[in-house]
Amino acid sequence: ILNVEQSPQSLHVQEGDSTNFTCSFPSSNFYALHWYRWETAKSPEALFVMTLNGDEKKKGRISATLNTKEGYSYLYIKGSQPEDSATYLCAPHRPVLNTGFQKLVFGTGTRLLVSP
Amino acid sequence: GAGVSQSPRYKVAKRGQDVALRCDPISGHVSLFWYQQALGQGPEFLTYFQNEAQLDKSGLPSDRFFAERPEGSVSTLKIQRTQQEDSAVYLCASSLVYRATGELFFGEGSRLTVL
Numbered sequence: 001i002l003n004v005e006q007s008p009q010s011l012h013v014q015e016g017d018s019t020n021f022t023c024s025f026p027s028s029n030f031y032a033l034h035w036y037r038w039e040t041a042k043s044p045e046a047l048f049v050m051t052l053n054g055d056e057k058k059k060g061r062i063s064a065t066l067n068t069k070e071g072y073s074y075l076y077i078k079g080s081q082p083e084d085s086a087t088y089l090c091a092p093h094r095p096v097l098n099t100g101f102q103k104l105v106f107g108t109g110t111r112l113l114v115s116p
Numbered sequence: 117g118a119g120v121s122q123s124p125r126y127k128v129a130k131r132g133q134d135v136a137l138r139c140d141p142i143s144g145h146v147s148l149f150w151y152q153q154a155l156g157q158g159p160e161f162l163t164y165f166q167n168e169a170q171l172d173k174s175g176l177p178s179d180r181f182f183a184e185r186p187e188g189s190v191s192t193l194k195i196q197r198t199q200q201e202d203s204a205v206y207l208c209a210s211s212l213v214y215r216a217t218g219e220l221f222f223g224e225g226s227r228l229t230v231l
Contacts, residue, residue, distance in 0.1 A: 004158070032217050043119065044159070044207070046219030089158055093216045101172055101214060106151075106158035 004107035006090055012113045013080050020076045021110040023090030027071030032093040034104060035064055035075055039086040047075075047088075080114040087111045118142075120223035122208050128229045129198045137193045137226045139208030145221070147214040148191050150183055151207040153225070159207055165191060166214065198230045 005024040013019050023033070032051045038044040048057045053068040061078045077084055087109040096102045121140040129135050141148050146167055151159035152175075161175040167188035176183070180199075185191040195202055205227050209220035 034219070036222075041224070043222040043224045044209075044220075045222070049217045049219060051217060091158075096216050099171065101164060101166075102216065103161040103164065103172065103175065104149075104220070105161065108156065108158045 004090065004092060004105055006088075006107040006110050008110060009108070010111040010113070012115065015081060015114055015116050017080050017114075018076065018078045019080055019112065020074050021088060021112075023073045023075070023092075023107055025071050025073075025090075025092035027069055029094050030068050030071070030092060031095045031102075033066055033073050034091040034093060035073070036089040036091065036106075037086045038089060038109070044089065075110075077112075080112070082114045082116050085112055085114045120208055120210055120221050122206075122223035122226050124226060125224065126227050126229075128231065130231055131199060132197050133230075134194065134196045135198055135228060137195075137206050137208075137228070139191045139193070139210075139223060141189065141191070141208070141210030142212075142221055143189075145210035145212050146188075147211045148185060149209045149211075149220060150191070150193050151209065152177075153205040153207060155204075162193070162206075164214075195228075198228075200230050203228055203230045 035047040036044045050066040055066045066073045089109045091104045091106045148165040150162040153159040163183045164172040165185040180196045182194045205225040207225045209222045
């Protein structure tokens with residue numbers, strides 16, 4: 001069983017606040033880390049896929065860092081807006097099996113609410 | 117279609133009924149995945165298809181769950197004799213090909229409530 005922990009479980013901030021949350025995963029047996037954003041009543045949407053230790057990716061006001069040696073990733077949102085309200089899911093991906101497939105395992109997510 | 121389409125969006129079933137959930141992936145996408153998201157949990161893997169071949173069904177919780185993709189496009193997840201613990205959002209996702217670093221394209225999910 002791949003133990004994925006996301007913290008905090010939920011977060012309520014005011015518009016304009018910057019925020020960050022954490023995804024922790026076993027550092028051994030790691031291949032890639034996926035971040036998804038899931039707005040209510042919509043489809044989960046891919047944000048980032050990261051593989052290298054020290055990697056940092058950015059999309060607009062959202063950025064993510066990866067530490068594969070200690071097994072964590074941070075997601076940052078600068079100047080939160082109400083439209084950032086969503087559940088943010090991380091999913092570490094283990095090395096692909098010799099069958100050519102390995103399932104993606106999701107954490108329970110961080111639910112972010114941004115008030116105007 | 118432009119995205120992954122799932123139907124029905126909402127389904128209420130009485131305990132013991134059979135249900136069928138449909139997924140229409142993005143045209144041309146070889147890989148198709150089903151996930152189950154129970155309340156307060158993250159999505160949990162159910163099964164994976166490459167074209168019409170079901171290559172991994174290790175996440176199906178019991179033999180009441182059955183998935184198929186007979187022509188390598190539309191997929192159906194069938195749940196027989198539904199139980200209350202089957203209440204969840206069932207997500208379908210597709211990708212052009214399977215890669216560990218490839219993003220999945222999800223549908224909006226089918227929310228199943230078993231009374």
